[in-house]
Amino acid sequence: MGVVASLPAARQPDTARSPDPVLQMDALTRLLGLVAEDMEACNRAIVARMDSPVALIPQLAAHLVAAGGKRLRPLLTLACARLCGYQEGARHVHLAACVEFIHTATLLHDDVVDESLLRRGAASANAVFGNKASVLVGDFLFARAFQLMVEDGSLRVLEILSGASATIAEGEVLQLATQNDLSTSEDRYLDVVRGKTAALFAAACQVGAVVAGQPETAEAALCDYGMNLGIAFQLVDDALDYAADQAKLGKTIGDDFREGKITLPVLRAYAAGDAAERGFWRRTIEASEQSEADLDEALRLIARHDAIGATLVRATGFAEAAKTSLGGFADGPIRACLAEIADFTVSRGS
Amino acid sequence: MGVVASLPAARQPDTARSPDPVLQMDALTRLLGLVAEDMEACNRAIVARMDSPVALIPQLAAHLVAAGGKRLRPLLTLACARLCGYQEGARHVHLAACVEFIHTATLLHDDVVDESLLRRGAASANAVFGNKASVLVGDFLFARAFQLMVEDGSLRVLEILSGASATIAEGEVLQLATQNDLSTSEDRYLDVVRGKTAALFAAACQVGAVVAGQPETAEAALCDYGMNLGIAFQLVDDALDYAADQAKLGKTIGDDFREGKITLPVLRAYAAGDAAERGFWRRTIEASEQSEADLDEALRLIARHDAIGATLVRATGFAEAAKTSLGGFADGPIRACLAEIADFTVSRGS
Numbered sequence: 001m002g003v004v005a006s007l008p009a010a011r012q013p014d015t016a017r018s019p020d021p022v023l024q025m026d027a028l029t030r031l032l033g034l035v036a037e038d039m040e041a042c043n044r045a046i047v048a049r050m051d052s053p054v055a056l057i058p059q060l061a062a063h064l065v066a067a068g069g070k071r072l073r074p075l076l077t078l079a080c081a082r083l084c085g086y087q088e089g090a091r092h093v094h095l096a097a098c099v100e101f102i103h104t105a106t107l108l109h110d111d112v113v114d115e116s117l118l119r120r121g122a123a124s125a126n127a128v129f130g131n132k133a134s135v136l137v138g139d140f141l142f143a144r145a146f147q148l149m150v151e152d153g154s155l156r157v158l159e160i161l162s163g164a165s166a167t168i169a170e171g172e173v174l175q176l177a178t179q180n181d182l183s184t185s186e187d188r189y190l191d192v193v194r195g196k197t198a199a200l201f202a203a204a205c206q207v208g209a210v211v212a213g214q215p216e217t218a219e220a221a222l223c224d225y226g227m228n229l230g231i232a233f234q235l236v237d238d239a240l241d242y243a244a245d246q247a248k249l250g251k252t253i254g255d256d257f258r259e260g261k262i263t264l265p266v267l268r269a270y271a272a273g274d275a276a277e278r279g280f281w282r283r284t285i286e287a288s289e290q291s292e293a294d295l296d297e298a299l300r301l302i303a304r305h306d307a308i309g310a311t312l313v314r315a316t317g318f319a320e321a322a323k324t325s326l327g328g329f330a331d332g333p334i335r336a337c338l339a340e341i342a343d344f345t346v347s348r349g350s
Numbered sequence: 351m352g353v354v355a356s357l358p359a360a361r362q363p364d365t366a367r368s369p370d371p372v373l374q375m376d377a378l379t380r381l382l383g384l385v386a387e388d389m390e391a392c393n394r395a396i397v398a399r400m401d402s403p404v405a406l407i408p409q410l411a412a413h414l415v416a417a418g419g420k421r422l423r424p425l426l427t428l429a430c431a432r433l434c435g436y437q438e439g440a441r442h443v444h445l446a447a448c449v450e451f452i453h454t455a456t457l458l459h460d461d462v463v464d465e466s467l468l469r470r471g472a473a474s475a476n477a478v479f480g481n482k483a484s485v486l487v488g489d490f491l492f493a494r495a496f497q498l499m500v501e502d503g504s505l506r507v508l509e510i511l512s513g514a515s516a517t518i519a520e521g522e523v524l525q526l527a528t529q530n531d532l533s534t535s536e537d538r539y540l541d542v543v544r545g546k547t548a549a550l551f552a553a554a555c556q557v558g559a560v561v562a563g564q565p566e567t568a569e570a571a572l573c574d575y576g577m578n579l580g581i582a583f584q585l586v587d588d589a590l591d592y593a594a595d596q597a598k599l600g601k602t603i604g605d606d607f608r609e610g611k612i613t614l615p616v617l618r619a620y621a622a623g624d625a626a627e628r629g630f631w632r633r634t635i636e637a638s639e640q641s642e643a644d645l646d647e648a649l650r651l652i653a654r655h656d657a658i659g660a661t662l663v664r665a666t667g668f669a670e671a672a673k674t675s676l677g678g679f680a681d682g683p684i685r686a687c688l689a690e691i692a693d694f695t696v697s698r699g700s
Contacts, residue, residue: 140519
């Protein structure tokens with residue numbers, strides 16, 4: 001299925017601790033190298049468990065899998081389990097697959113809701129298979145995720161991941177409710193971010209502690225790490241939507257703008273803008289009246305008030321908090337990688 | 351919320367055993383009377399647990415709850431638990447609410463997929479709140495259902511309901527794959543019916559046996575009852591789409607026809623039709639080329655070949671199988687009602 005092949009090959013350790021921004025990418029690659037066998041097993045589990053006698057299900061699921069996501073969330077589950085000393089068995093592998101299924105289900109539904117035509121630089125599933133199939137296969141993957149959890153047999157894991165699933169849906173609905181609304185507060189925006197993105201990062205990390213039989217303090221610390229990392233990740237994603245080119249992002253720049261999504265760059269530019277600028281934002285975001293030149297004007301206003309910089313400053317704060325949450329764990333290569341990933345999450349936006 | 355008020359009031363027992371077709375409706379009413387307190391508790395649980403700080407979620411969920419479904423599936427859970435002698439506690443109440451949440455989530459997604467404007471005679475949620483909100487609130491209710499199961503704490507219940515959820519989604523995807531395809535076999539059509547409808551009936555009944563601590567034979571018998579009842583229910587529903595008026599059904603007649611859905615009445619009329627009739631079905635169902643007069647012609651052809659009668663004969667067979675599955679349970683008013691509901695499921699189509 002090209003799943004394993006799509007993962008970046010592990011680099012040599014001797015170059016891996018360089019502070020060079022390009023090599024900082026290697027925190028992810030290095031972590032993948034540290035849990036390479038686990039990730040291969042996870043990819044096999046994903047392919048095996050997305051199967052169904054209903055052919056359209058594996059076809060559509062394979063489209064997403066082949067598009068080759070970063071597998072960041074299952075990587076977090078695998079790494080956190082190993083960080084906590086998990087040794088025997090494959091519980092972490094199956095729960096990592098489960099986390100990826102939940103993520104994939106939300107991606108499928110997101111793309112329907114956002115009417116996106118691109119996902120990771122390729123045609124989105126809804127563009128290829130239609131909205132109907134995307135909704136229903138999303139439902140299947142979500143149900144399959146719960147079957148995987150039930151097979152694992154831990155009620156604690158089920159509690160964490162069913163709670164995260166409800167929180168994700170709440171975050172998505174809240175995002176819909178704040179769409180086109182420039183009176184959205186930054187706190188409310190952060191509630192959206194916590195729900196739609198960070199809750200699954202948090203749960204992915206936390207279940208790593210659960211399978212390793214760690215006490216609640218370790219669970220809470222990894223939950224905090226994932227939550228703060230997830231917030232930083234989404235803030236940078238929101239910044240990149242006004243800052244990066246399409247090829248670099250694997251998505252169309254200006255998507256959030258065209259959809260009237262309320263993100264921190266817009267809130268900051270709107271708050272700092274003069275009367276004319278505020279009028280521009282009200283027309284384009286609140287009234288959804290946009291012409292072709294408007295995205296360039298939005299980029300200009302965001303640059304003028306350094307709203308990207310301000311967003312990255314906030315992201316840095318959450319990345320620092322993520323690193324702090326790792327303080328209680330034994331030092332070693334996995335902890336080091338997890339800390340560097342927090343830094344890299346922000347540096348990719350700079 | 352008008353939930354309890356929307357349930358039909360219990361009739362007097364002295365009229366309740368009449369074989370009169372109108373009074374046969376009372377098998378449902380009588381069963382509701384037998385578990386009235388349980389159902390009130392279930393309705394309270396539904397209202398309490400569909401709440402969320404994100405206001406749009408309870409607003410949209412209340413729209414469906416206020417539309418006043420039959421609550422047939424939670425009623426089955428409550429009745430089967432009592433049939434199996436469940437006495438103490440409220441596990442059956444919370445699992446009945448959970449079953450209704452799963453059902454409501456699938457309704458929300460169904461209406462998006464089918465682009466339905468009506469649900470139970472009122473405007474559908476997607477028509478009022480939009481497709482996006484319907485997809486996301488469906489996801490929330492599905493996640494909330496799993497939270498309710500996790501609170502119950504039985505891995506067996508979680509296994510049954512997560513399995514049913516995956517089977518439902520598979521059935522829905524299979525239905526999408528067979529849409530507009532007149533070469534669909536009756537077996538494949540029945541696979542769709544088992545998945546999209548009967549699997550949840552089966553699971554709703556089976557978990558009643560689980561909370562009562564019954565052995566697997568009782569679980570299997572109630573699973574069979576629900577599965578056969580659910581198939582009969584869907585076959586009659588498919589017949590009614592070509593036979594009933596909109597007010598009686600609470601849905602637009604001819605919905606399935608307009609959507610090119612493959613159902614037994616169409617398969618039977620197509621199989622029995624002459625060359626001209628087959629041409630009609632290929633144009634209207636396979637090529638989706640329909641004009642205003644086509645529904646009347648479809649009704650005429652279906653009547654000509656008694657395809658409704660043939661569908662109801664098959665439904666009767668499944669209703670009989672459902673009744674047979676109840677043979678091992680102690681005779682009493684709940685068993686009698688469950689058996690009569692199987693009969694009523696078919697007689698509502700006659």
